[in-house]
Amino acid sequence: MSKTRTRRLREALAGDRAVMAPGVVDAMYARLVAEAGFDAMYMTGAGTSATRLGYPDVGLLTMTEMVDNATRIADASDVPLIADADNGYGGPLNVRRAIQLYERGGVAAVHLEDQVLPKRCGHLAGKQLISAVDMVAKVKAAVDARIDPDFIVIARTDALAVDGRDAAFDRAEMYREAGADVVFIESPGPTDLPLISPRFPGVPLLYNMATSGKTPFLTRTEIEALGFKLIIYPNWLLLSACEAARRTLETLKRDETVADIAPQVMSFKQFFDTARMAEVQELEARYGTPDDHRTTY
Known part of the structure; x- marks a missing residue:
């Protein structure tokens, strides 16, 4: 145990x-x-x-x-x-x-x-x-x-x-x-x-x-x-995130595009991996969710 x-x-x-x-x-x-x-x-x-x-x-x-x-x-x-x-x-x-x-x-x-x-x-x-x-x-x-x-x-x-x-x-x-x-x-x-x-x-x-x-x-x-x-x-994680968010907002306001921001942030896949996507996919497979309705990236 x-x-x-x-x-x-x-x-x-x-x-x-x-x-x-x-x-x-x-x-x-x-x-x-x-x-x-x-x-x-x-x-x-x-x-x-x-x-x-x-x-x-x-x-x-x-x-x-x-x-x-x-x-x-x-x-x-x-x-x-x-x-x-x-x-x-x-x-x-x-x-x-x-x-x-x-x-x-x-x-x-x-x-x-x-x-x-x-x-x-x-x-x-x-x-x-x-x-x-x-x-x-x-x-x-x-x-x-x-x-x-x-x-x-x-x-x-x-x-x-x-x-x-x-x-x-x-x-x-x-x-x-x-x-x-x-x-x-x-x-x-x-x-x-x-x-x-x-x-x-x-x-x-x-x-x-x-x-x-x-x-x-x-x-x-x-x-x-x-x-x-x-x-x-x-509050070290929160303050780090707030400062990063402020820089992102300043860049977006100035450049009106996310093109320069994208390489600096967590990727789409990393974000969902951290949010336990693998666990969701395993549960969907276990309970028989149809393949065309399963959650994918």
Whole structure:
């Protein structure tokens, strides 16, 4: 029997190398990550808000919208998915429901943050926190709610930017004691990074390689040396695609033809191959779809 995605992610986190999880916003990005051979992927809340609403990550997406997106992503590949679950969308009972929905949707791990409603991206200014005691209750609710014991609960604190390093470390320690599997201290700078692992020996730590630059753009080896076990790259794929799309639009507007653009983009066949055309064709053949109605390139 093959291992579950939750088990594979948990074993990867226990391995020698830090797990790299590129950020995805939809099923097609999940297919690309699978093709590239990564061991995990990450559903970014900021990217989900941008692609589904055209708005920044300021708490506008609901729990059901986030779960729906995560479920579609998880269904698109067998790569373990780590998902942003914001602040749990309410109190401990809301957290319980969120965990249950994410788990049923095929997600392997989620992270919860200690911000108030409405929350905002961890690399934006103006964050506000709930009490540490209230967050401990949410972490306990999340741990209790999971059915699969391998489902991973990641506790994130945004206290570093709000109340300073000592407060952030104290909160992270409380969340770990409440049962969190992984600790996520948001937005550490160069002077903070060497101090985190010594404070949490043996605890899996998450490194958020956000595009803001507040946390340094280090290599995997450098991050491992600092004691981190999980690295998420939230919006790098989306930003790469947006910049490529902008250049394509500028060229099309200027030249009024796609002739010069065509050699620079994924081919028609590559696109449908990534979208699982081979699987569709196999199913059509299995179920006897007439040859003249089968899907072809």
